[in-house]
Amino acid sequence: MKVQIYSLGCRLNKAEALIWEKQLKESGLKSDREVVIVNTCAVTAKAEKETRQLLRQLRHKYPQALLAAAGCWATLQNQKLKIKDQKLDKNENLADLLFDNKNKKDLVEIIRNYLEKKNKEVSKTSSLSRDKVSQLSNLAQFEKAGRYFVKIQDGCDKFCSYCIVPFLRGRSRSINPDEIIRQINSLVKKGAQEVTLTGVDIAHYQAKSVKCKVQNCRKDGLSGLLSRILEETEIPRIRLGSVYPETFTDELLKLYSKNWPRLCRHFHISLQSGCNKTLKRMNRRYTVEEFKQTLKRIRKAIPGVNITTDVIVGFPGETKTEFSESYKNIKAMGFGKIHVFPFSLRPGTTASKKEKEWGRVTHSIKLQRAKKMRTLSQTLSQKLRQKFIGKKLTVLVEGRDKNGSWWGLSDNYIRVKVNSQKKSELGQIKALNFIQG
Numbered sequence: 001m002k003v004q005i006y007s008l009g010c011r012l013n014k015a016e017a018l019i020w021e022k023q024l025k026e027s028g029l030k031s032d033r034e035v036v037i038v039n040t041c042a043v044t045a046k047a048e049k050e051t052r053q054l055l056r057q058l059r060h061k062y063p064q065a066l067l068a069a070a071g072c073w074a075t076l077q078n079q080k081l082k083i084k085d086q087k088l089d090k091n092e093n094l095a096d097l098l099f100d101n102k103n104k105k106d107l108v109e110i111i112r113n114y115l116e117k118k119n120k121e122v123s124k125t126s127s128l129s130r131d132k133v134s135q136l137s138n139l140a141q142f143e144k145a146g147r148y149f150v151k152i153q154d155g156c157d158k159f160c161s162y163c164i165v166p167f168l169r170g171r172s173r174s175i176n177p178d179e180i181i182r183q184i185n186s187l188v189k190k191g192a193q194e195v196t197l198t199g200v201d202i203a204h205y206q207a208k209s210v211k212c213k214v215q216n217c218r219k220d221g222l223s224g225l226l227s228r229i230l231e232e233t234e235i236p237r238i239r240l241g242s243v244y245p246e247t248f249t250d251e252l253l254k255l256y257s258k259n260w261p262r263l264c265r266h267f268h269i270s271l272q273s274g275c276n277k278t279l280k281r282m283n284r285r286y287t288v289e290e291f292k293q294t295l296k297r298i299r300k301a302i303p304g305v306n307i308t309t310d311v312i313v314g315f316p317g318e319t320k321t322e323f324s325e326s327y328k329n330i331k332a333m334g335f336g337k338i339h340v341f342p343f344s345l346r347p348g349t350t351a352s353k354k355e356k357e358w359g360r361v362t363h364s365i366k367l368q369r370a371k372k373m374r375t376l377s378q379t380l381s382q383k384l385r386q387k388f389i390g391k392k393l394t395v396l397v398e399g400r401d402k403n404g405s406w407w408g409l410s411d412n413y414i415r416v417k418v419n420s421q422k423k424s425e426l427g428q429i430k431a432l433n434f435i436q437g
Contacts, residue, residue, distance in 0.1 A: 001031045006058070008051055009041025011198040011241045013071060015149035016104070022186075023108045031115045034065040037107070038095075040073035042164060044344035048073055055094040066115065070099035070107060072168045076347075079167075101169050145398040145408075146193030146427040149241075152180055152225065153199030158244075160272075161283045161350035162312065162343065165200055172204045177225050184233045193396055193429055194264075197225075198241035223251040230259060236429055237396065237411060239264040242310075245286050245294045253301040261394045265302050266336075266413035269294075270310040274329030275322045278315055281358060283350065288329050295333055304391075306336040306384060306412040313373055314343040314366030316351055317358035323369055331376055336384040336413070338377035342366035385414060388434045395432050397425040410434070 003024055007017040017039050036058050041047040051073040058067055069077075078100050097114060099107050155170045156163075184195055199205070205222045229238055240247075247269075256263050269291075273279050276287050286294075298305055311330060313323065330338065343366060345352050393410035397418055401407050406418035406425045416434055418425060 001029060001033070001035065003035045003037065005037045005039070006054065007039045008054065009039075009043060009047055009072070011149050011196055012151060012154070012200060013039040013041065015151035015196075015198050016071075018149060019151065020107060027108055027112070029108070029112050029115065033115060034062060035068065035111060035115075036062055036065045037068045037070060040069050040071040042072040042076045042168065042346075044341065044346070046344065048076075052094060059094065066097070066111065067095045068097040068099060068107070068111060069095035070104045071101065072165070074098040075101045075168045076164070145396060146191050147396065147398070148187050148192050148195050149198050150180060150183055150187070150195045151175060151199060152197045153202050153205050156200045157204065158201065158285065159283065159350075161281060161354075162315065162346065164346035164349055167348055169200055172201055172206075174205050177228055180225065181228060181232050184229060184235050188233060188235055191427065192235060193427055194237035194239060195235055196239040196241050201244060202241060203244045203247035221249075221251075222247065223249060223255055226252070226255055226263065230255075230262065237262060237264055237394075240267060242268045242270055245269060245291055248294055248298055253297065257301045260302060261411035264411040264413070265305040266308070266411070267298065267305065268308045268310075271330065271333075272310060272312050273315065273318075273322075274311075274326035274333070275318075278318055278322050278326060281317055281351075281354075282312075282315060292329075292333060304388070304412055306414065307334075308337040308339070308413070309333075309335045310339045310341065311373055312341050312343050313369035314361040316343065316355045316360060318343075318361055318369075319359075327373065327376065330373070331380070334383075335377070335380055337381050338373060340370050340373045340377065342370045385434075388414060391434055392431055393434050395430050397428045397430065399426065 005017050005021060007013045017037075020037065020039075038051070038054060038058065040051040040055075042051070051069075055067065055069060058065075074095070077098055097110065099110070103110070153172065153174050155172045156166045157172045159166050180197075184192070187195060202222060205225060226238065229235065247267075256265070271291060272282055272284055274288055279287065295307060298307065309330075311326075318326075342363075343351075343361065345355060351358075388410075393412070393414065393416060395408040395410050395416045395418065397406050397408040399407060401417075406420050408416055408418055408425075408430070410416055414434070416432060418430065418432065
Protein backbone atom coordinates (compact mmCIF):
# COMPACT_ATOMS: atom_id res chain seq x y z
CA MET A 1 0.00 0.00 0.00
CA LYS A 2 1.29 3.44 -0.93
CA VAL A 3 1.14 6.17 1.72
CA GLN A 4 2.18 9.79 1.38
CA ILE A 5 2.59 12.18 4.31
CA TYR A 6 2.56 15.97 4.09
CA SER A 7 3.29 18.30 6.99
CA LEU A 8 2.37 21.98 7.20
CA GLY A 9 3.30 24.54 9.83
CA CYS A 10 5.55 24.00 12.83
CA ARG A 11 8.41 21.62 13.51
CA LEU A 12 6.21 19.75 15.98
CA ASN A 13 3.99 18.76 13.06
CA LYS A 14 7.02 17.42 11.23
CA ALA A 15 8.08 15.42 14.29
CA GLU A 16 4.60 13.90 14.55
CA ALA A 17 4.67 12.99 10.87
CA LEU A 18 7.93 11.10 11.44
CA ILE A 19 6.25 9.13 14.24
CA TRP A 20 3.41 8.21 11.88
CA GLU A 21 5.93 7.13 9.28
CA LYS A 22 7.46 4.71 11.78
CA GLN A 23 4.05 3.40 12.84
CA LEU A 24 3.05 2.86 9.24
CA LYS A 25 6.22 0.96 8.42
CA GLU A 26 5.62 -1.33 11.38
CA SER A 27 1.95 -1.83 10.53
CA GLY A 28 0.72 -4.89 8.69
CA LEU A 29 -2.08 -3.05 6.95
CA LYS A 30 -2.61 -3.98 3.30
CA SER A 31 -4.89 -2.19 0.89
CA ASP A 32 -5.15 -1.42 -2.80
CA ARG A 33 -6.24 2.10 -1.95
CA GLU A 34 -3.62 4.82 -1.67
CA VAL A 35 -3.52 6.81 1.58
CA VAL A 36 -2.58 10.49 1.77
CA ILE A 37 -2.15 12.12 5.20
CA VAL A 38 -1.77 15.83 5.90
CA ASN A 39 -0.72 17.14 9.31
CA THR A 40 -2.43 20.51 9.17
CA CYS A 41 -1.95 23.97 10.68
CA ALA A 42 -4.34 26.67 11.92
CA VAL A 43 -2.05 29.05 13.80
CA THR A 44 -3.04 31.90 11.46
CA ALA A 45 -5.77 32.52 8.90
CA LYS A 46 -3.09 32.21 6.22
CA ALA A 47 -2.11 28.77 7.55
CA GLU A 48 -5.75 27.66 7.38
CA LYS A 49 -5.97 28.86 3.78
CA GLU A 50 -2.78 26.99 2.84
CA THR A 51 -4.18 23.84 4.46
CA ARG A 52 -7.40 24.04 2.45
CA GLN A 53 -5.48 24.73 -0.76
CA LEU A 54 -3.23 21.70 -0.24
CA LEU A 55 -6.16 19.41 0.57
CA ARG A 56 -7.97 20.53 -2.60
CA GLN A 57 -4.84 19.95 -4.68
CA LEU A 58 -4.38 16.48 -3.21
CA ARG A 59 -8.05 15.63 -3.71
CA HIS A 60 -7.71 16.60 -7.37
CA LYS A 61 -4.40 14.75 -7.83
CA TYR A 62 -5.46 11.58 -5.98
CA PRO A 63 -9.26 11.37 -6.43
CA GLN A 64 -9.45 7.69 -5.40
CA ALA A 65 -7.12 7.97 -2.39
CA LEU A 66 -8.15 7.97 1.26
CA LEU A 67 -7.36 11.56 2.25
CA ALA A 68 -6.86 12.09 5.99
CA ALA A 69 -6.42 15.51 7.61
CA ALA A 70 -4.88 15.54 11.09
CA GLY A 71 -3.69 18.24 13.46
CA CYS A 72 -4.78 21.74 14.34
CA TRP A 73 -6.96 22.62 11.31
CA ALA A 74 -8.76 19.29 11.65
CA THR A 75 -9.24 19.92 15.37
CA LEU A 76 -10.64 23.37 14.67
CA GLN A 77 -13.12 21.89 12.18
CA ASN A 78 -14.30 19.38 14.78
CA GLN A 79 -14.74 22.15 17.36
CA LYS A 80 -16.84 24.13 14.89
CA LEU A 81 -18.97 21.05 14.24
CA LYS A 82 -19.61 20.60 17.96
CA ILE A 83 -20.82 24.17 18.44
CA LYS A 84 -22.60 24.24 15.05
CA ASP A 85 -20.58 27.25 13.94
CA GLN A 86 -22.07 28.69 10.75
CA LYS A 87 -18.57 29.70 9.63
CA LEU A 88 -17.45 26.08 9.31
CA ASP A 89 -15.25 25.64 6.25
CA LYS A 90 -17.20 24.16 3.38
CA ASN A 91 -16.06 20.56 3.20
CA GLU A 92 -15.99 20.20 -0.59
CA ASN A 93 -14.75 16.65 0.10
CA LEU A 94 -11.53 18.17 1.44
CA ALA A 95 -10.84 15.06 3.55
CA ASP A 96 -12.37 11.64 4.18
CA LEU A 97 -11.18 11.59 7.80
CA LEU A 98 -10.46 14.35 10.29
CA PHE A 99 -8.02 13.45 13.06
CA ASP A 100 -8.45 15.60 16.16
CA ASN A 101 -5.25 16.33 18.11
CA LYS A 102 -6.64 14.26 20.98
CA ASN A 103 -7.19 11.24 18.74
CA LYS A 104 -4.39 11.31 16.22
CA LYS A 105 -2.28 8.99 18.39
CA ASP A 106 -4.67 6.30 17.12
CA LEU A 107 -4.41 7.45 13.51
CA VAL A 108 -3.07 4.15 12.17
CA GLU A 109 -5.74 1.99 13.73
CA ILE A 110 -8.61 4.22 12.65
CA ILE A 111 -7.41 4.18 9.04
CA ARG A 112 -7.12 0.42 9.34
CA ASN A 113 -10.75 0.20 10.48
CA TYR A 114 -11.85 2.54 7.74
CA LEU A 115 -10.08 0.64 4.98
CA GLU A 116 -10.96 -2.83 6.22
CA LYS A 117 -14.56 -1.74 6.87
CA LYS A 118 -14.57 -3.45 10.26
CA ASN A 119 -16.26 -0.37 11.66
CA LYS A 120 -18.63 1.29 9.20
CA GLU A 121 -19.24 4.15 11.60
CA VAL A 122 -15.61 5.13 12.12
CA SER A 123 -15.35 8.40 14.07
CA LYS A 124 -14.16 11.31 11.96
CA THR A 125 -11.70 12.22 14.71
CA SER A 126 -8.91 9.69 15.08
CA SER A 127 -5.82 7.54 13.74
CA LEU A 128 -3.42 5.70 10.99
CA SER A 129 -1.40 2.63 9.41
CA ARG A 130 0.66 1.06 6.40
CA ASP A 131 3.14 -1.06 4.39
CA LYS A 132 5.38 1.11 2.19
CA VAL A 133 5.60 4.78 3.17
CA SER A 134 6.83 7.57 0.93
CA GLN A 135 7.33 10.94 2.59
CA LEU A 136 7.05 14.01 0.43
CA SER A 137 9.44 16.86 -0.18
CA ASN A 138 8.71 18.96 2.88
CA LEU A 139 9.97 16.12 5.09
CA ALA A 140 12.19 14.11 2.76
CA GLN A 141 14.64 16.97 2.18
CA PHE A 142 15.51 16.99 5.89
CA GLU A 143 15.86 13.21 6.11
CA LYS A 144 18.20 13.05 3.12
CA ALA A 145 20.53 15.40 4.94
CA GLY A 146 20.24 13.40 8.16
CA ARG A 147 18.10 16.02 9.95
CA TYR A 148 15.14 14.81 12.00
CA PHE A 149 12.55 16.33 14.32
CA VAL A 150 11.83 14.64 17.66
CA LYS A 151 8.73 15.48 19.68
CA ILE A 152 9.45 15.86 23.40
CA GLN A 153 6.42 17.85 24.57
CA ASP A 154 2.94 18.93 23.51
CA GLY A 155 0.34 21.46 24.60
CA CYS A 156 0.65 24.82 26.34
CA ASP A 157 -0.53 26.37 29.62
CA LYS A 158 0.34 29.99 28.79
CA PHE A 159 -2.75 31.14 26.86
CA CYS A 160 -1.23 34.15 25.13
CA SER A 161 -4.13 36.38 24.14
CA TYR A 162 -3.63 35.93 20.37
CA CYS A 163 -2.90 32.20 20.33
CA ILE A 164 -5.30 29.40 19.46
CA VAL A 165 -2.81 26.57 20.06
CA PRO A 166 -3.76 25.79 23.72
CA PHE A 167 -7.36 25.37 22.60
CA LEU A 168 -6.32 22.94 19.86
CA ARG A 169 -3.47 21.02 21.51
CA GLY A 170 -4.53 21.13 25.16
CA ARG A 171 -2.46 21.54 28.31
CA SER A 172 1.28 20.92 28.53
CA ARG A 173 2.49 17.33 28.79
CA SER A 174 5.92 15.75 28.34
CA ILE A 175 7.12 12.66 26.50
CA ASN A 176 8.86 9.98 28.59
CA PRO A 177 12.64 10.54 28.29
CA ASP A 178 13.27 6.82 27.77
CA GLU A 179 11.07 6.95 24.66
CA ILE A 180 12.93 10.02 23.40
CA ILE A 181 16.29 8.28 23.86
CA ARG A 182 15.02 5.19 22.03
CA GLN A 183 13.77 7.28 19.13
CA ILE A 184 17.05 9.19 18.78
CA ASN A 185 19.11 5.99 18.88
CA SER A 186 16.84 4.56 16.20
CA LEU A 187 17.38 7.64 14.05
CA VAL A 188 21.15 7.41 14.52
CA LYS A 189 20.99 3.91 13.05
CA LYS A 190 19.20 5.43 10.04
CA GLY A 191 22.09 7.86 9.57
CA ALA A 192 20.78 10.87 11.50
CA GLN A 193 23.33 13.64 11.95
CA GLU A 194 21.09 16.10 13.78
CA VAL A 195 17.87 16.07 15.77
CA THR A 196 15.70 19.05 16.65
CA LEU A 197 13.86 18.64 19.94
CA THR A 198 10.47 20.16 19.43
CA GLY A 199 7.16 20.87 21.15
CA VAL A 200 4.77 23.74 21.78
CA ASP A 201 6.56 24.85 24.98
CA ILE A 202 9.68 22.75 25.54
CA ALA A 203 10.73 25.05 28.40
CA HIS A 204 7.90 23.32 30.26
CA TYR A 205 9.44 19.86 29.75
CA GLN A 206 9.01 18.19 33.13
CA ALA A 207 9.59 14.46 32.76
CA LYS A 208 12.24 13.15 35.15
CA SER A 209 15.55 11.98 33.70
CA VAL A 210 16.87 10.08 36.69
CA LYS A 211 19.64 8.17 34.88
CA CYS A 212 21.68 11.11 33.64
CA LYS A 213 25.31 11.23 34.75
CA VAL A 214 26.75 14.00 32.60
CA GLN A 215 28.30 16.92 34.47
CA ASN A 216 25.74 19.69 35.18
CA CYS A 217 22.78 17.28 34.76
CA ARG A 218 19.80 18.51 36.75
CA LYS A 219 18.04 15.11 36.97
CA ASP A 220 14.85 16.48 35.48
CA GLY A 221 13.53 19.13 33.11
CA LEU A 222 15.06 20.09 29.77
CA SER A 223 18.62 20.21 31.11
CA GLY A 224 18.31 16.67 32.42
CA LEU A 225 16.91 15.43 29.11
CA LEU A 226 19.72 17.07 27.16
CA SER A 227 22.28 15.54 29.51
CA ARG A 228 20.86 12.08 28.92
CA ILE A 229 20.86 12.55 25.16
CA LEU A 230 24.51 13.65 25.29
CA GLU A 231 25.44 10.60 27.34
CA GLU A 232 23.18 7.86 25.97
CA THR A 233 23.18 8.60 22.24
CA GLU A 234 25.78 9.24 19.58
CA ILE A 235 23.79 11.84 17.68
CA PRO A 236 26.35 14.36 16.40
CA ARG A 237 24.18 17.48 16.71
CA ILE A 238 21.26 18.43 18.96
CA ARG A 239 19.15 21.49 18.25
CA LEU A 240 16.25 23.01 20.19
CA GLY A 241 13.02 24.11 18.54
CA SER A 242 11.29 27.37 19.46
CA VAL A 243 11.66 28.29 23.12
CA TYR A 244 10.48 30.83 25.69
CA PRO A 245 12.87 33.07 27.68
CA GLU A 246 12.45 31.02 30.87
CA THR A 247 14.16 28.09 29.10
CA PHE A 248 17.56 29.53 29.92
CA THR A 249 18.32 28.37 33.43
CA ASP A 250 21.87 28.49 34.78
CA GLU A 251 22.01 24.70 34.41
CA LEU A 252 21.11 24.80 30.73
CA LEU A 253 23.60 27.57 29.93
CA LYS A 254 26.39 25.67 31.70
CA LEU A 255 25.53 22.56 29.70
CA TYR A 256 25.71 24.49 26.42
CA SER A 257 28.94 26.25 27.33
CA LYS A 258 30.65 22.88 27.70
CA ASN A 259 29.02 20.93 24.86
CA TRP A 260 28.85 23.07 21.73
CA PRO A 261 28.93 22.55 18.78
CA ARG A 262 27.27 19.21 19.58
CA LEU A 263 24.61 21.31 21.31
CA CYS A 264 23.87 23.73 18.47
CA ARG A 265 24.41 27.41 19.19
CA HIS A 266 21.10 28.62 17.83
CA PHE A 267 17.95 29.54 19.73
CA HIS A 268 14.66 30.74 18.32
CA ILE A 269 13.13 32.75 21.17
CA SER A 270 9.74 34.26 20.40
CA LEU A 271 9.65 37.91 21.48
CA GLN A 272 6.41 38.93 19.66
CA SER A 273 6.78 42.63 20.52
CA GLY A 274 9.44 45.04 21.72
CA CYS A 275 6.89 47.18 23.58
CA ASN A 276 5.85 46.41 27.16
CA LYS A 277 2.32 47.71 26.70
CA THR A 278 1.79 45.42 23.72
CA LEU A 279 3.36 42.48 25.55
CA LYS A 280 0.95 42.99 28.43
CA ARG A 281 -2.08 42.84 26.11
CA MET A 282 -0.57 39.74 24.51
CA ASN A 283 -0.33 38.13 27.98
CA ARG A 284 3.38 37.48 27.45
CA ARG A 285 4.95 36.83 30.83
CA TYR A 286 8.06 38.98 30.59
CA THR A 287 9.07 42.57 29.94
CA VAL A 288 11.39 43.92 27.26
CA GLU A 289 14.01 44.54 29.95
CA GLU A 290 13.82 40.95 31.19
CA PHE A 291 14.09 39.65 27.63
CA LYS A 292 17.19 41.78 27.01
CA GLN A 293 18.77 40.43 30.18
CA THR A 294 18.13 36.86 29.01
CA LEU A 295 19.86 37.61 25.68
CA LYS A 296 22.83 39.06 27.57
CA ARG A 297 23.18 35.91 29.71
CA ILE A 298 22.98 33.63 26.68
CA ARG A 299 25.57 35.55 24.67
CA LYS A 300 27.96 35.67 27.59
CA ALA A 301 27.74 31.90 28.18
CA ILE A 302 27.78 30.74 24.54
CA PRO A 303 30.22 32.52 22.18
CA GLY A 304 29.01 32.73 18.59
CA VAL A 305 25.37 32.01 19.44
CA ASN A 306 22.73 33.02 16.90
CA ILE A 307 19.37 34.13 18.33
CA THR A 308 16.35 34.49 16.04
CA THR A 309 12.81 35.49 16.94
CA ASP A 310 9.13 35.92 16.02
CA VAL A 311 7.41 39.30 15.97
CA ILE A 312 3.71 40.13 15.51
CA VAL A 313 2.91 43.51 13.96
CA GLY A 314 -0.49 45.18 13.98
CA PHE A 315 -1.64 43.56 17.21
CA PRO A 316 -4.90 45.14 18.45
CA GLY A 317 -4.14 48.46 20.14
CA GLU A 318 -0.63 48.75 18.68
CA THR A 319 -0.31 52.49 18.08
CA LYS A 320 2.28 54.20 15.94
CA THR A 321 4.20 55.02 19.12
CA GLU A 322 4.10 51.42 20.35
CA PHE A 323 5.33 50.09 17.01
CA SER A 324 8.18 52.62 16.95
CA GLU A 325 9.21 51.56 20.45
CA SER A 326 9.01 47.91 19.47
CA TYR A 327 11.09 48.50 16.33
CA LYS A 328 13.77 50.42 18.25
CA ASN A 329 14.14 47.73 20.93
CA ILE A 330 14.16 44.86 18.44
CA LYS A 331 16.87 46.58 16.41
CA ALA A 332 18.97 46.97 19.56
CA MET A 333 18.59 43.28 20.47
CA GLY A 334 20.57 42.22 17.38
CA PHE A 335 18.65 39.12 16.28
CA GLY A 336 20.03 36.95 13.50
CA LYS A 337 16.63 36.84 11.81
CA ILE A 338 13.10 38.04 12.54
CA HIS A 339 10.08 36.00 11.47
CA VAL A 340 7.42 38.67 10.97
CA PHE A 341 3.69 37.94 11.25
CA PRO A 342 0.93 40.51 10.65
CA PHE A 343 -1.63 39.92 13.40
CA SER A 344 -4.17 37.25 12.47
CA LEU A 345 -7.37 37.03 14.50
CA ARG A 346 -8.00 33.51 15.83
CA PRO A 347 -11.46 32.41 17.01
CA GLY A 348 -12.00 31.99 20.75
CA THR A 349 -8.87 33.89 21.82
CA THR A 350 -8.88 36.88 24.15
CA ALA A 351 -7.58 39.10 21.36
CA SER A 352 -10.51 38.14 19.14
CA LYS A 353 -12.93 39.16 21.91
CA LYS A 354 -11.19 42.42 22.75
CA GLU A 355 -10.08 43.62 19.32
CA LYS A 356 -12.71 46.37 19.20
CA GLU A 357 -11.98 47.47 22.76
CA TRP A 358 -8.20 47.58 22.23
CA GLY A 359 -8.41 49.06 18.74
CA ARG A 360 -8.25 47.27 15.41
CA VAL A 361 -5.19 47.98 13.24
CA THR A 362 -6.02 48.25 9.55
CA HIS A 363 -4.72 45.73 7.03
CA SER A 364 -2.71 48.36 5.14
CA ILE A 365 -0.92 49.48 8.32
CA LYS A 366 -0.14 45.86 9.21
CA LEU A 367 1.48 45.40 5.79
CA GLN A 368 3.50 48.62 6.14
CA ARG A 369 4.82 47.60 9.56
CA ALA A 370 5.56 44.05 8.39
CA LYS A 371 7.58 45.40 5.45
CA LYS A 372 9.61 47.69 7.71
CA MET A 373 10.29 44.89 10.20
CA ARG A 374 11.31 42.46 7.43
CA THR A 375 13.74 45.03 6.04
CA LEU A 376 15.26 45.28 9.51
CA SER A 377 15.52 41.48 9.61
CA GLN A 378 17.51 41.46 6.37
CA THR A 379 19.89 44.10 7.72
CA LEU A 380 20.43 42.26 11.01
CA SER A 381 20.91 38.93 9.24
CA GLN A 382 23.61 40.37 6.99
CA LYS A 383 25.30 41.99 9.98
CA LEU A 384 25.41 38.63 11.77
CA ARG A 385 26.93 36.88 8.75
CA GLN A 386 29.64 39.52 8.48
CA LYS A 387 30.75 38.69 12.04
CA PHE A 388 31.67 35.15 11.04
CA ILE A 389 33.67 35.78 7.87
CA GLY A 390 37.00 33.96 8.20
CA LYS A 391 35.84 31.92 11.19
CA LYS A 392 35.53 28.16 11.27
CA LEU A 393 32.00 26.73 11.46
CA THR A 394 30.74 23.15 11.62
CA VAL A 395 28.31 22.68 8.75
CA LEU A 396 25.81 19.92 7.95
CA VAL A 397 25.53 19.70 4.16
CA GLU A 398 21.85 19.77 3.20
CA GLY A 399 21.60 20.18 -0.56
CA ARG A 400 22.59 21.93 -3.76
CA ASP A 401 21.58 25.42 -4.84
CA LYS A 402 20.28 26.32 -8.31
CA ASN A 403 23.86 26.60 -9.56
CA GLY A 404 24.71 23.09 -8.43
CA SER A 405 26.87 24.17 -5.47
CA TRP A 406 26.58 22.36 -2.15
CA TRP A 407 25.26 24.29 0.82
CA GLY A 408 24.58 23.55 4.47
CA LEU A 409 23.68 24.98 7.85
CA SER A 410 26.22 25.68 10.58
CA ASP A 411 25.52 24.68 14.16
CA ASN A 412 24.54 28.32 14.78
CA TYR A 413 22.12 28.24 11.84
CA ILE A 414 24.02 30.21 9.24
CA ARG A 415 23.66 29.08 5.64
CA VAL A 416 27.11 28.31 4.23
CA LYS A 417 28.26 27.53 0.69
CA VAL A 418 30.40 24.39 0.55
CA ASN A 419 33.19 24.55 -2.00
CA SER A 420 33.47 20.94 -3.11
CA GLN A 421 33.70 19.10 -6.42
CA LYS A 422 32.61 15.81 -4.89
CA LYS A 423 29.57 14.12 -6.37
CA SER A 424 27.91 13.75 -3.00
CA GLU A 425 28.43 15.71 0.21
CA LEU A 426 24.83 15.35 1.39
CA GLY A 427 24.48 14.59 5.10
CA GLN A 428 28.15 15.20 5.90
CA ILE A 429 29.29 17.41 8.79
CA LYS A 430 32.28 19.53 7.83
CA ALA A 431 34.45 22.12 9.57
CA LEU A 432 34.70 25.03 7.13
CA ASN A 433 36.04 28.55 7.06
CA PHE A 434 33.13 30.89 6.39
CA ILE A 435 34.06 33.12 3.45
CA GLN A 436 30.71 34.50 2.28
CA GLY A 437 29.08 37.41 3.99
